[in-house]
Amino acid sequence: MANRVEPIPVPLAGAETEAGTRKFTLSATVRKILAALGSYGFLGLGAIFMLFPVFWMVMAATKPTWQITAPDIIIPSFWHKTPGGESLRLVNLWTAPTEDGSGRRDVILYGGRRQYLSMLDANRLGELTPIPRDQAGQISVLAIDDFQFNSLTYNGQTYILVGADGDNLLAVPQNGLDLDTAVVVPRSVQRAAERAEVIHGDYPLPVRQIEVEGKGTLNLIEAGPNIELSTVLPADYAQHAILVPAAALTDKETVPIGSTEADVYTLVELSAQAEQSEADASNPFRNQSASQQNNNPFQSQPAAEGETSSEKYLVIEQAEYRPVIGIDILQQHAMRIAQDEFRSDGATITTESGAVFPVGTYNDQNVALIVSQEVQTGGARNVLVLPVEQLNHAQLILSSSLLEPFPLIVDGFAVRMKDFDHPTVEEENIDLSRMPHQVAILGDRQTMALAIPVSVVTEAYDVFNNDLQRNLTVNFMLNNFVRAMLRETADASFLTFFKNSAVIAAMNIIGHLFSCTIVAYAFARMRAPGRSLLFGIVVATLMMPGFITVIPVYRIFRDLGMVDTPWPLFLRSFFGNAFFIFLMRQFFTTIPMELEEAARIDGANRLQIFFRLMLPLITPALATIVIFTFLGSWNDSFNAVIYLNSPQNYTVAIGLRQFIGQYQSEFNLLMAAAAIVMLPTVLLFFFAQRFFIEGITLTGMKG
Amino acid sequence: MSPMRRNEAISFYIWILPWLLGFLIWQLWPLIESLYLGFTNYRILNVPQFTGLANVERLVNDRDFWQSLRVTAGYVIGVIPIGNAIALGAAMALARKLVGVNFWRTIYFLPSVVSGVAAAVMWWYIFNPDTGLINSALAGLGIKGPGWLTDPYWALPSVIIIGWWSGIGGQVVIYLAGLKGIPASLYEAAEIDGAAGFARFRYITLPMLSPTIFFNLITGMIGAFQVFDAAYAITDGGPNKATQFYIFNVYQEAFIHQNMGYASLLAWVLFIIIMLMTVVVINASRSRVYYESEV
Numbered sequence: 001m002a003n004r005v006e007p008i009p010v011p012l013a014g015a016e017t018e019a020g021t022r023k024f025t026l027s028a029t030v031r032k033i034l035a036a037l038g039s040y041g042f043l044g045l046g047a048i049f050m051l052f053p054v055f056w057m058v059m060a061a062t063k064p065t066w067q068i069t070a071p072d073i074i075i076p077s078f079w080h081k082t083p084g085g086e087s088l089r090l091v092n093l094w095t096a097p098t099e100d101g102s103g104r105r106d107v108i109l110y111g112g113r114r115q116y117l118s119m120l121d122a123n124r125l126g127e128l129t130p131i132p133r134d135q136a137g138q139i140s141v142l143a144i145d146d147f148q149f150n151s152l153t154y155n156g157q158t159y160i161l162v163g164a165d166g167d168n169l170l171a172v173p174q175n176g177l178d179l180d181t182a183v184v185v186p187r188s189v190q191r192a193a194e195r196a197e198v199i200h201g202d203y204p205l206p207v208r209q210i211e212v213e214g215k216g217t218l219n220l221i222e223a224g225p226n227i228e229l230s231t232v233l234p235a236d237y238a239q240h241a242i243l244v245p246a247a248a249l250t251d252k253e254t255v256p257i258g259s260t261e262a263d264v265y266t267l268v269e270l271s272a273q274a275e276q277s278e279a280d281a282s283n284p285f286r287n288q289s290a291s292q293q294n295n296n297p298f299q300s301q302p303a304a305e306g307e308t309s310s311e312k313y314l315v316i317e318q319a320e321y322r323p324v325i326g327i328d329i330l331q332q333h334a335m336r337i338a339q340d341e342f343r344s345d346g347a348t349i350t351t352e353s354g355a356v357f358p359v360g361t362y363n364d365q366n367v368a369l370i371v372s373q374e375v376q377t378g379g380a381r382n383v384l385v386l387p388v389e390q391l392n393h394a395q396l397i398l399s400s401s402l403l404e405p406f407p408l409i410v411d412g413f414a415v416r417m418k419d420f421d422h423p424t425v426e427e428e429n430i431d432l433s434r435m436p437h438q439v440a441i442l443g444d445r446q447t448m449a450l451a452i453p454v455s456v457v458t459e460a461y462d463v464f465n466n467d468l469q470r471n472l473t474v475n476f477m478l479n480n481f482v483r484a485m486l487r488e489t490a491d492a493s494f495l496t497f498f499k500n501s502a503v504i505a506a507m508n509i510i511g512h513l514f515s516c517t518i519v520a521y522a523f524a525r526m527r528a529p530g531r532s533l534l535f536g537i538v539v540a541t542l543m544m545p546g547f548i549t550v551i552p553v554y555r556i557f558r559d560l561g562m563v564d565t566p567w568p569l570f571l572r573s574f575f576g577n578a579f580f581i582f583l584m585r586q587f588f589t590t591i592p593m594e595l596e597e598a599a600r601i602d603g604a605n606r607l608q609i610f611f612r613l614m615l616p617l618i619t620p621a622l623a624t625i626v627i628f629t630f631l632g633s634w635n636d637s638f639n640a641v642i643y644l645n646s647p648q649n650y651t652v653a654i655g656l657r658q659f660i661g662q663y664q665s666e667f668n669l670l671m672a673a674a675a676i677v678m679l680p681t682v683l684l685f686f687f688a689q690r691f692f693i694e695g696i697t698l699t700g701m702k703g
Numbered sequence: 704m705s706p707m708r709r710n711e712a713i714s715f716y717i718w719i720l721p722w723l724l725g726f727l728i729w730q731l732w733p734l735i736e737s738l739y740l741g742f743t744n745y746r747i748l749n750v751p752q753f754t755g756l757a758n759v760e761r762l763v764n765d766r767d768f769w770q771s772l773r774v775t776a777g778y779v780i781g782v783i784p785i786g787n788a789i790a791l792g793a794a795m796a797l798a799r800k801l802v803g804v805n806f807w808r809t810i811y812f813l814p815s816v817v818s819g820v821a822a823a824v825m826w827w828y829i830f831n832p833d834t835g836l837i838n839s840a841l842a843g844l845g846i847k848g849p850g851w852l853t854d855p856y857w858a859l860p861s862v863i864i865i866g867w868w869s870g871i872g873g874q875v876v877i878y879l880a881g882l883k884g885i886p887a888s889l890y891e892a893a894e895i896d897g898a899a900g901f902a903r904f905r906y907i908t909l910p911m912l913s914p915t916i917f918f919n920l921i922t923g924m925i926g927a928f929q930v931f932d933a934a935y936a937i938t939d940g941g942p943n944k945a946t947q948f949y950i951f952n953v954y955q956e957a958f959i960h961q962n963m964g965y966a967s968l969l970a971w972v973l974f975i976i977i978m979l980m981t982v983v984v985i986n987a988s989r990s991r992v993y994y995e996s997e998v
Contacts, residue, residue, distance in 0.1 A: 039796035046793050047810045050868065054813075056836045057825045071839040515721040522718035526711055534719065541730055543981075545929060547950055548974045551740060551957055551967050552733035558747070575725020606714060635818040637932055638950075642958055653820040657936050660824060667828055677821040685816040689809060692816065696873050697880040 061484075061672035062476040068667040078475035081429070082108070084316075084450045085241035088397055088431045091316065091450070093471040096232050096463045099259065106471055107232035110262055110316060110460065114231065115187035118147040118224030120162060120172075122198040122207045124181045125221070129159060130168035130203075141225055142174070147182050148224045149174075162221050165203050183212050183220060190222070229462040231260050233452070238316075240456045243396055246318050246447040257314070258460030264312035265451070313451035321448040322399040324439035325391075333390045334370060337362055339381040342369060349388065357442075359388060370442065398429060399445050477668070484672035487659075492647040494673060497655030504569045504651060505633040511573025512580055512629045513622060519576045520584030521610055525596070535585075541578040546638075554642060568643040569636070569651070573629070580625050583698065587621040588614065624695045627688050634681055652677045741968030746961050758968045768969065770944050771952035774859060778948065779927045781863035782870060787919055790871045794878030795908070808879065812872035819869065819932030826865045827852060827937040852938055858945040862933045870926075874919050881915030882908070917988050921981055928977055949973050 060068065063076040081090035096107045131154045139161060142151035150161040151174065159171035193208035198219050207219040249265035257264075344360025349368055357368040367385035485494045523535050557568040591614065599609050615622070637653035644650055650658070659673050685692055716723070742758055743751035762768055793811060797804050814822065829836045830851035838848035849857045889907050898906060909916075934940050934951035941947075953973070957966035 036799065036801065039799050039801060043793060043796050043801070043807050046789070046871075047807065050810050050814055050872070052836065053825055053829050053868065056829055060828060069834055071834045515725075519719045519722040522715050526715035526718065527708065528712035528715035531715065534723070537726065538722070541726065543925070544730065544734075545925060545974065545977060547929060547953060548737060548970050549730060549733035550737075550953075550970065551745075551963050552736040553729060554957075554963075555736075556728070556733075572725065572729050574721060575729060576722035581722060631816060635820075637818075637820050637935060638954070641935060641954070653818060656818075656820050656824055660827075660936070667831075667834070670824060671828060674821040674824040678817045678825075681816045681818065682813065685813065686809075689805075692812065693808070693876055696812075696876045 057671045057675055060668055061480055061675050062478060063480075063668045064477055065666055065668055073472075075474055076476050077470075077472035078477070080106070080471040080473065082106075082235055082238045083431055084238050084243070087241065087243035087450060088395060089241075089243065089317075089319075089450055090429050090431055091238045091241070093235055094232065095469050095471050096230075097467050099459070099461045106235040108235050108238050108316060109468075110231040110233050110314060114229045114462065116184050116227045116229055117187055117190060117222060118149055118227075119183050119185050119190065119208075119210070119220035120160075120177075120223045121181035121183070122162075122200065122205050122219040122221040124178065125162065125200060126172055126176050126178075128162070128170050128172060128201055128203060129154075130165065131159065131171055133164075133167050133169055136169050145179065146184055147179070148227055150224055160223055162223050163203070163205050170203055170205075182223070183210075183215075183218070184227075185210060185220065187226060190220075193220075228465045230465055230468055231262060231460055231462050232468070233258075233314075233316075233457060233460050237452050237456060241316065241450045241452050243321070243448050244313070244451055246315075246449040249313060249315065249449055249451065253312075255312070255454075257454065257457055260460055260462045262314055262460065264314055264454050267311065267313055267451070312454040314454055314457060315449045315451050318447060318449045320399045320445045321396040322445055323394050323396055323442040325386075325394045325442050327440050329390055329393045330370075330386065330440050334384050334386050335362065335367070336382055336384055339383050342367070342383050342385060344369075349391070357391075360385075394442055395439075396446070396448060397439075480668050480672040481676060484659075484669045484676060487669060492650060492655075494652070494655055494659075494676065496648060497650045497652045498676075500566060500649060501634055501651040501653075504566050505630050507566075507570035508573040508633040509626050509629045511570055511575075512577055512625050515574050515576040516580035516584055516625060517615065517618075517622070518610070520581045521588055521614060523581065524585045524588035538578050538581055542582065550638075550642065557643065563643055564645045564649060565643075566649060569639050570633070577629075580628075583624065583695075584618065584621055586698075587618045591617055620691070623688065624691050627684060627691050628695055630684060631681055737967045738971055740964050741971050743964040743967075745964035745967070747963055751964060754964070758965050761965060762968060762972070767944070767947060767952055767956075768972075771947045771949045774945065774947055775928060775930070775949040777859055778863060778866065778930055779924055781860065782866040782927045782930075783920060783923045786867045786870050787874060787916065787923065789867065790874035790919070791878050791912075791916070793871070794875045794882055795904075797875070797879055798882040808876065811875045814869045815872040817869065820936040822869055823865060823933045823936040826861070826868070826933075830861050853942055855943040855945040858938060858942055862930070862938070862946055865933055866927065866930065870923065874923065877915060877919055878912070881912050885911040913988070917984070920988075921984055924980060924984070925977055928973060928980075 059074060059076060063073070064078065066079070067073045067076065080093040082093055083089075084091045091108050093106045094109060095104050097103070098105050131152070136152050136154065139150050139152050142149045142158070142160070152159055152161060152169070152171065154171070158174040160174055160177060161169055161171045163170040189210060190208055193210045196207050196209050196219055198205045198207050198221075205221055207221050209217055210220050211217045212220075244267055248268050250268055251266040252263050254261055254263050342360050342362055344358055347359050348356045349359045350356050357370065359366060359368050361367065362385055366388040368388050368391055370384045370386050485498075487493060523531065523538070553568075554563075557563055560567075562568050562571070595613065595617075596609055599613050604612070635653070636651075637657075640651040640654050641657075644654060647655075647658070656673055656677055659670055739753075740751055742753055742755065744754045744757070745751035793807075797807055801807070828834075832838055832848065832850045832853060835851070837851065841848040851857050851861045885908065889911070890903060893903050893907055929950050930948045931950045931954070934946050934948045935954070938946040940951055940955070949969075950973070953966050953969045956962045956969060
């Protein structure tokens with residue numbers, strides 16, 4: 001645009017507005033500063049809108065899964081864990097105040113949360129003050145020693161709320177309160193206690209009759225809010241944990257432990273012949289016939305004859321587990337034999353987890369039957385057996401940590417197995433260093449409990465939930481990006497999608513560079529009848545939306561047999577692109593004619609002029625083509641959606657769409673994948689920002 | 704025609720052959736064919752048979768069509784005027800010779816280069832009713848946020864917000880270039896005449912910028928009518944068809960239900976709508992757009 005002053009109608013009408021504003025006379029400087037501040041504020045808000053989603057995505061991409069559902073954790077953190085004894089399970093560590101309140105320490109949680117409340121002896125309440133409800137104001141919590149009371153302020157005095165009568169609240173003055181009449185009662189005890197009514201003055205008060213140690217049965221009235229407490233154990237107790245079938249824990253009883261009380265269980269040996277065992281209840285250790293063979297590896301330690309029957313256990317957590325065995329063990333030791341070679345008296349062996357396998361002998365070796373399967377060719381039944389001592393290598397792992405099992409053929413048998421090379425996030429709870437990389441699933445799901453023998457527990461106490469914190473340290477889990485890349489999505493990983501997208505983008509770039517330059521050069525420098533009409537068509541097609549031709553073009557590619565190949569996504573680039581032709585023509589026309597003529601006089605032909613002279617001169621324009629073609633190709637989802645069906649051919653756009661479907665719950669991996677898909681274009685933008693801005697500006701200025 | 708001129712003409716046609724072929728094969732012929740297919744029962748595997756006005760009749764009674772038209776119109780209205788106003792505001796703020804113009808411009812433009820599907824996936828998490836950024840922030844203020852993309856009432860506004868996010872940057876850059884093209888002398892003259900603040904905006908910036916605004920409105924509108932990624936990637940047209948955008952509907956008809964003939968008609972209808980809208984905008988702006996060359 002020219003730098004001339006145009007007589008556009010700068011209105012005198014504006015003077016009215018002006019006169020209006022003049023009334024609040026602000027000096028020009030102040031006004032400028034305010035305007036600048038306003039501008040920065042507006043831009044800042046906009047920048048937050050632009051950047052914060054990206055920040056949130058990157059934060060999510062570097063979090064472990066459990067934090068995805070805990071939005072209070074904004075900066076990704078790593079949860080410290082401690083091994084749960086010999087099991088593979090890792091136990092979450094928390095921090096809590098020490099019992100004497102002198103500091104903080106690492107603890108593990110025992111079971112669920114407990115609720116307590118403060119109660120007062122209704123018979124020793126003192127005088128009750130009725131307070132009109134509408135004058136009561138806000139009820140708050142008042143903590144005195146170990147007690148927490150509902151309190152309110154009325155006429156400048158603090159009261160403790162104990163009940164209501166019609167429109168009045170009933171309360172006792174705090175300063176007249178005898179703390180000796182207060183008791184902290186577990187909610188469960190309060191709920192279970194007998195109801196009664198104490199007439200106090202004019203008011204009937206609902207009370208509970210609860211026996212309090214050293215005081216006899218008292219009529220207690222509710223005087224405080226529910227207080228949630230968690231029972232914690234010192235962290236090092238986790239090393240004594242054993243993994244036992246949940247069903248083997250019986251005889252629940254509540255006993256005092258440390259300074260609190262907890263549910264404890266007796267451990268019994270589970271039997272394969274559970275029905276028989278009921279008749280045989282006097283002997284809790286019904287060893288199966290397999291154990292008579294003297295090399296049963298599954299004598300779990302606590303079940304050693306007789307001596308542990310009195311031990312009680314605290315359960316720290318329960319979960320579904322699966323017995324698995326390293327695939328290498330199976331491949332080395334499993335044997336495929338005909339079923340009649342497997343001699344068995346019907347005995348079974350029960351693994352630690354309670355998984356049961358038939359045992360028998362084969363060539364004088366004790367073997368366990370792993371898989372039994374009809375062999376299709378001969379019709380005879382073959383079985384896969386494993387020497388009994390190899391079952392030692394079986395391990396229990398959380399079933400949630402198993403990826404979708406896929407079959408592996410061992411000696412002709414399909415074995416369900418899983419791959420640990422790309423661990424799922426749940427495996428944060430598993431000590432992977434002790435896991436084989438690939439495992440075969442040996443049995444059904446078992447509910448297992450991680451239990452600690454009561455005899456080691458000398459310390460256990462309750463803490464307020466507010467005082468309990470997860471033991472976290474900041475840790476950006478960058479390996480989420482690697483895992484997102486390697487994660488198989490419908491037979492192909494993101495690595496494949498990336499490669500496909502890159503190849504398609506490269507082909508598009510080559511196509512556009514080839515076609516658009518020569519066509520634009522011809523439009524810029526060669527004279528021919530019909531040239532301006534044709535160039536008019538080029539400009540007209542700029543405005544033509546792509547969707548209008550989609551179906552016939554699809555028809556063409558289908559006839560060419562190119563559906564579900566990358567071809568439809570780049571072939572058309574070799575036929576030029578209206579926008580780039582337009583752009584390049586503008587560039588070519590800015591090159592002085594004289595240069596070309598000089599070259600022609602020197603004897604150069606058209607091709608030589610084009611390649612040797614013109615192309616080097618328009619390198620910046622070529623860069624624009626490369627950048628915008630890459631951008632368009634990488635971000636194109638519509639064509640990819642239409643033409644690509646098999647996962648091996650997917651581009652990143654559809655790959656990401658598939659990822660959503662399959663890994664909805666793993667937002668961290670999903671966000672990592674989205675960030676990876678964004679990365680190439682963002683990087684390109686940062687390195688070639690000038691071309692982006694110029695390109696966009698150029699399109700805008702032609703309007 | 705001299706032999707030399709003829710040679711040049713022949714080479715011209717050889718050189719533009721790729722484009723010429725491409726235009727005939729990939730644009731002109733498909734354009735005509737899709738108009739024809741629009742009146743056939745084409746379903747990929749059959750030979751298209753002309754069915755007269757059957758598709759038109761179907762179109763008139765097709766609830767999905769009307770719904771997609773409504774939703775897309777709502778999207779265009781939400782994204783284009785408001786988005787342009789925000790972009791113009793940001794560009795004007797940037798044009799005030801602030802510190803770090805490039806820095807701000809980079810931030811604003813960044814979302815424009817991002818893959819639409821990836822952006823949609825990112826926003827899906829931002830909009831997550833329980834754990835998303837927005838509802839977490841609202842919960843911090845004690846407000847229970849809506850279900851956003853899962854709420855039929857909020858889904859379209861949510862997608863419009865995504866549209867702003869990815870669209871504003873490009874518009875800001877174009878507006879900024881347009882603003883830089885306004886000669887400073889105009890503002891100086893205005894200052895002498897006593898025009899300031901809003902008057903300057905109303906009587907100088909707006910008229911001088913009108914071709915740029917016009918361009919942004921038209922191209923933005925054409926782009927917005929073709930919104931697809933968000934519906935494809937995260938909403939699947941839902942909930943309750945609240946984001947059944949037009950092109951997504953065409954895609955579903957053509958490639959999911961394989962009603963390619965009918966989908967061709969749908970595409971043509973949108974094509975005509977876009978052309979009409981463009982004509983309307985051109986007409987409406989003819990008296991208001993000020994081209995410097997006209998004076």
